[in-house]
Amino acid sequence: GVDLATVREHRAYLVRITTRQALGRLRTLGRRKESYVGSWLPEPLLTTPDVAEDVELADSVSTAMLLVLETLTPTERAVFVLREVFDLGYDEIAASVDKSPDAVRQIAHRARAHVAARRPRGTVSPAETRDALDAFRRAVETGDLQTLVDILAPDVVLLGDGGGVKQAVLRPIVGADKVSRLLVGGMRKTGAISLRPAQINAGPALIIHLDGELDTVVTAHVENGRITGLYAVRNPEKLSHMARETALRR
Structure with missing residues (x-):
């Protein structure tokens, strides 16, 4: 105006x-x-690959x-x-x-x-995070509990954000054994599920579709090749920016 x-x-x-x-x-x-x-997590953005260059x-x-x-x-x-x-x-x-x-x-x-x-310690390359997430995806899809435990840091923390609309963990889940059992058990209870790699918030992530519908966006923090933090957003109100890429620049 x-x-x-x-x-x-x-x-x-x-x-x-x-x-x-x-x-x-x-x-x-x-x-x-x-x-x-439950836990409040930032809204995920589907970002363009060039953002990682900055x-x-x-x-x-x-x-x-x-x-x-x-x-x-x-x-x-x-x-x-x-x-x-x-x-x-x-x-x-x-x-x-x-x-x-x-x-x-x-x-x-x-x-x-x-x-x-x-802030998280150390600098982790996108490739290292991508490799860890790829191994995580394969372990979850196959239900390989031991491999999943090996990929997760012993003190890994899982945060879930369902906003009271979708089912999600209400409190942080801590520990590789607890997190891996929760993930594998959850996969067994769901319908047709697919995990697709994506660029979320300028970093490697996974988009989960359940019965063909967008269900969850998972981002991760990686240190020394292991996943130390998993952040799963399920609140539908926070997934509105997943339909198209968002270009970010300074």
Whole structure:
């Protein structure tokens, strides 16, 4: 509704209104999470393969990193993303979040320390994650319990998000034996199922179809060739961006 001819700095204006829209969205989601059924996971995005070429961007939208960012306050998250991902100056960020530049510097420092303490350790190539997921898929499809246990880290964590609409684990499942038995047992109880590799949130993942219908999106975190985290989204409201690829760029 704004005549852009009256805006002196289009880029700064767009950064400001986008940031404020995002802050409003984050605060709304925060209130919804208070009554959310089970674990809350980020909405998966079917992304284009070229996103992985920008390592920093790919890391910033990975499921593991988004879960870390969820532990920040909305303002901390906005400052962190604008500074660390888009490399904006403190003055420009300050105008977007209605803070002084000095306050933004302090928020950025606090957010960086918070993320550094919680972000996944080590850099894992997409190929390593893809190989682990391929082995995981074959083991689940064949019901090979021992191979599945070997692929999973001893302290692997499985999180499921059904949103109270679809059946999912309500609490994190921890441990290779528990997770593998749950997965193999679940496969035996379902109908015609297929697991298809895909690029989700700029990383390798699996899309599960049940009786020909989209059912679950599974992303994973891998360390030292083993899966340490599995994130399964089943909530239909969060699978709306799976029909077509989303292009991401800075």
